[in-house]
Amino acid sequence: MRTDATNVKMPSVEEIKKSVISKLRYSLCLEVDSATNADIFNALALTIRDYQLDGFFSTRKLQEKAKSKRLYYLSMEFLLGQSLRNNLMNIGLLQQAEHAVAELGFDFEHITAEEPDAALGNGGLGRLAACFIDSMATLDIAASGHGIKYEYGLFKQSIQHNQQVEQPDDWHSTHSPWLIEHHSQLMLIPLGGHIEESYDIEGNYNPMWMDWKVIVGIPHDYLVTGYGGKTVNTLRLYSAGASDSFDVHIFNRGDYLRAVGQKIASENISKILYPADEIQSGKELRLTQEYFLVACTLRDIFHDYAQHSSDITALPEAVAIQLNDTHPALAIVEMMRILVDEHRLDWSAAWEITQKTCAFTNHTLMPEALETWSVALFEKLLPRHLQIIYEINHRLLGEVAEKWPDKPHLLASLSLFEEGAEKKIRMANLAIVGSHKINGVAKLHSELITQTLVPDFYFITPEKFTNQTNGVTPRRWIQQANPGLAMFLTRHLGNGWVTDLDRLQQLKKLANEKGVVEEVQALKLKNKQALCRQIAFQQGVQLDPLAMFDCQVKRIHEYKRQLLNILHVIHLYLEIIESGHTPTPKVHLFAGKAAPGYAMAKLIIQLINEVAKTINGDPRVKGQLSVLFLEDYKVSLAEHIIPATDLSEQISTAGTEASGTSNMKFAMNGALTIGTLDGANIEIRDAVGKENFYLFGANADEITTHRQVGSHNRIDHNRDPIVSAVLEALISGRFNANTAVFQPIYHMLTNADHYCHLLDFDSYRLAQHQAQTDFLQQRQWHQRALLNIANMGSFSSDRTIRGYAKEIWGIGF
Numbered sequence: 001m002r003t004d005a006t007n008v009k010m011p012s013v014e015e016i017k018k019s020v021i022s023k024l025r026y027s028l029c030l031e032v033d034s035a036t037n038a039d040i041f042n043a044l045a046l047t048i049r050d051y052q053l054d055g056f057f058s059t060r061k062l063q064e065k066a067k068s069k070r071l072y073y074l075s076m077e078f079l080l081g082q083s084l085r086n087n088l089m090n091i092g093l094l095q096q097a098e099h100a101v102a103e104l105g106f107d108f109e110h111i112t113a114e115e116p117d118a119a120l121g122n123g124g125l126g127r128l129a130a131c132f133i134d135s136m137a138t139l140d141i142a143a144s145g146h147g148i149k150y151e152y153g154l155f156k157q158s159i160q161h162n163q164q165v166e167q168p169d170d171w172h173s174t175h176s177p178w179l180i181e182h183h184s185q186l187m188l189i190p191l192g193g194h195i196e197e198s199y200d201i202e203g204n205y206n207p208m209w210m211d212w213k214v215i216v217g218i219p220h221d222y223l224v225t226g227y228g229g230k231t232v233n234t235l236r237l238y239s240a241g242a243s244d245s246f247d248v249h250i251f252n253r254g255d256y257l258r259a260v261g262q263k264i265a266s267e268n269i270s271k272i273l274y275p276a277d278e279i280q281s282g283k284e285l286r287l288t289q290e291y292f293l294v295a296c297t298l299r300d301i302f303h304d305y306a307q308h309s310s311d312i313t314a315l316p317e318a319v320a321i322q323l324n325d326t327h328p329a330l331a332i333v334e335m336m337r338i339l340v341d342e343h344r345l346d347w348s349a350a351w352e353i354t355q356k357t358c359a360f361t362n363h364t365l366m367p368e369a370l371e372t373w374s375v376a377l378f379e380k381l382l383p384r385h386l387q388i389i390y391e392i393n394h395r396l397l398g399e400v401a402e403k404w405p406d407k408p409h410l411l412a413s414l415s416l417f418e419e420g421a422e423k424k425i426r427m428a429n430l431a432i433v434g435s436h437k438i439n440g441v442a443k444l445h446s447e448l449i450t451q452t453l454v455p456d457f458y459f460i461t462p463e464k465f466t467n468q469t470n471g472v473t474p475r476r477w478i479q480q481a482n483p484g485l486a487m488f489l490t491r492h493l494g495n496g497w498v499t500d501l502d503r504l505q506q507l508k509k510l511a512n513e514k515g516v517v518e519e520v521q522a523l524k525l526k527n528k529q530a531l532c533r534q535i536a537f538q539q540g541v542q543l544d545p546l547a548m549f550d551c552q553v554k555r556i557h558e559y560k561r562q563l564l565n566i567l568h569v570i571h572l573y574l575e576i577i578e579s580g581h582t583p584t585p586k587v588h589l590f591a592g593k594a595a596p597g598y599a600m601a602k603l604i605i606q607l608i609n610e611v612a613k614t615i616n617g618d619p620r621v622k623g624q625l626s627v628l629f630l631e632d633y634k635v636s637l638a639e640h641i642i643p644a645t646d647l648s649e650q651i652s653t654a655g656t657e658a659s660g661t662s663n664m665k666f667a668m669n670g671a672l673t674i675g676t677l678d679g680a681n682i683e684i685r686d687a688v689g690k691e692n693f694y695l696f697g698a699n700a701d702e703i704t705t706h707r708q709v710g711s712h713n714r715i716d717h718n719r720d721p722i723v724s725a726v727l728e729a730l731i732s733g734r735f736n737a738n739t740a741v742f743q744p745i746y747h748m749l750t751n752a753d754h755y756c757h758l759l760d761f762d763s764y765r766l767a768q769h770q771a772q773t774d775f776l777q778q779r780q781w782h783q784r785a786l787l788n789i790a791n792m793g794s795f796s797s798d799r800t801i802r803g804y805a806k807e808i809w810g811i812g813f
């Protein structure tokens with residue numbers, strides 16, 4: 001047993017082995033001889049969790065002693081992926097565990113592969129939350145994440161007959177070795193019922209929320225160990241159940257089946273993650289989920305606070321709440337309800353506390369993703385909260401009318417209510433008025449929030465608006481995903497880069513050393529070979545690791561323009577057929593899920609697969625061009641694709657992608673980017689140098705102008721022979737004998753190309769051609785890859801979290 005810098009006892013290989021055997025025997029009722037890989041995974045995870053728990057208790061003591069301000073990060077999504085390797089690396093036990101597993105007669109790679117991804121998120125927003133909790137623990141911030149323990153995560157995707165098919169993702173949440181259930185801390189959450197108007201003995205309005213049902217929230221803690229193992233925070237995930245008392249009335253009436261049915265209805269609340277990002281559906285169950293998260297978390301916050309203070313007015317000095325998009329914005333209302341109805345504070349005192357405590361991050365400019373909820377639905381589920389929202393609105397509009405009597409138009413845009421056939425609550429407006437800071441996630445995005453999304457809020461409270469450009473954790477996205485690169489960095493820079501990514505800058509001076517560039521080149525080739533082996537094993541397709549790997553992996557959405565990419569691939573195909581050659585052989589990889597109800601996105605997946613089938617089966621382009629759609633994109637697959645990429649596709653229509661985070665992961669793993677001036681691409685390009693970035697396309701202003709004149713509806717592509725050949729191929733039956741199948745895409749492109757695919761096509765084609773030509777100069781290419789790595793230090797989520805802590809949470813270091 002050795003002791004690390006934080007005085008947490010570190011086990012030897014022998015001790016880990018012993019513990020694994022003991023966990024097998026006493027927790028899982030198994031002996032090593034009969035254990036499977038999955039059993040060893042569980043026993044090892046339980047072993048590691050014990051060490052995390054030691055760190056957890058010492059962290060709690062330290063944080064209590066220091067009276068640290070606490071940050072609560074509320075998010076409907078935490079896209080964690082796998083945890084075993086990440087936890088082992090952060091604690092510093094990876095090598096010991098590898099040896100212990102080997103000595104028990106098992107293969108460590110097979111053991112880690114047993115762990116199902118925890119896919120409790122859709123995409124960027126959820127993965128950002130996962131990077132953030134890693135950084136908060138690494139920076140020793142007293143913080144906890146709060147989310148929902150969905151029984152089913154994001155659906156699993158398979159491709160059948162070239163189309164996406166969804167299957168439920170049963171990630172065995174009930175048996176996850178990482179989750180610690182706290183049944184004794186269950187909480188009761190009221191829902192439904194009605195308001196009875198009444199007055200207290202002093203004559204104050206004192207409405208009573210009556211006849212509600214009760215849902216039970218059960219907390220489960222997932223331990224988050226920061227790098228180095230010093231701080232162990234928690235991610236608290238709540239599952240829903242029904243309380244016994246709530247069933248009693250119905251039981252008494254002998255209606256057993258209905259009672260059990262009600263129980264099932266309550267349990268449904270944490271059953272499944274909603275799979276549509278960027279399209280808001282307005283479903284009752286989703287609103288209930290959002291309220292459930294908020295109500296459980298606020299009970300925890302007030303309970304924690306009561307442990308060390310009874311002065312509720314000092315809450316903002318001890319607590320900060322960060323709202324990850326509007327999904328948990330009801331926290332503002334629930335907080336007001338608790339302060340006013342339970343703590344009996346007067347409205348303005350309660351409002352000041354709430355605003356000082358809460359802050360809100362916006363993650364999207366897409367109008368379809370902005371949350372609104374029908375007032376009628378609120379009335380039914382949350383009648384008291386609706387009253388509170390009316391009061392917030394009444395006071396807001398009153399103040400605005402008084403301060404800007406000459407600007408009556410402000411009232412309609414600032415109102416928390418959208419009038420219309422169905423009256424709705426605007427969650428972004430609620431989140432903005434209830435927060436002291438509102439941030440976007442990249443410079444351009446934060447600017448567009450103030451200029452186009454909510455300019456009138458910016459007008460009345462400009463001091464509230466700020467930017468915190470996203471980042472990603474180098475622990476998962478370099479150290480874990482790319483161990484070869486990690487070793488290279490440690491060899492040249494020492495191991496400080498893991499927590500101080502700015503040290504990557506020191507690589508710059510090595511960029512002219514031939515040997516170093518060759519190392520970078522060799523690392524990339526090794527990662528490409530590994531990916532090729534995995535693809536050969538899983539999909540039976542052989543790819544050439546010497547070809548240029550061009551990858552676009554992310555949710556499938558029109559604004560992200562996978563369609564532009566595949567149209568260009570069609571062009572390359574036609575060109576090779578015609579000319580018989582291409583500057584450099586290419587492999588085009590795509591991966592990503594489409595929301596189950598998003599027909600156009602699903603059709604784009606089908607097109608990619610049908611184009612891939614045609615191209616891969618055509619002997620005329622063999623060895624020159626391959627296209628593959630990799631099934632079931634998830635965090636663990638990204639960890640294999642990203643380090644093996646030469647060219648990263650970040651090609652969203654300018655002004656649509658709030659930030660992007662895969663753009664950062666690719667560049668820090670030595671891919672060059674082909675991209676538009678959108679989201680964080682702009683900052684990445686500034687950092688890595690414009691000569692190391694393939695820029696193309698219209699900028700956000702040009703897109704706006706183009707749309708205003710309506711010209712996206714009327715491009716005369718017949719004048720461009722390249723575009724017309726591609727469009728003709730699309731509907732020619734070349735990729736699908738049924739020429740009607742891709743007509744909707746053709747129709748969209750030629751009639752209402754809202755995302756401006758054709759506007760940017762030529763510029764994209766030229767940038768692609770330049771990249772292909774440059775790739776022939778391997779030494780220069782990998783030198784530029786090295787410069788990308790060297791300049792990506794500021795895209796660590798540690799930098800982002802320091803920014804939030806200082807500028808938003810009031811948490812110092």
Ligand code: 26V
Nearest residue numbers: 124125274276277278363441657658659660661
């Ligand atoms: C909306 C909805 C609507 C209701 C159903 C479930 C659901 C789930 C997610 C969303 C909004 C997703 C917004 C999002 O993921 N935005 C992404 O956030 C990333 C992190 O800031 C950023 O890098 C991406 O550019 C942005 O698209």
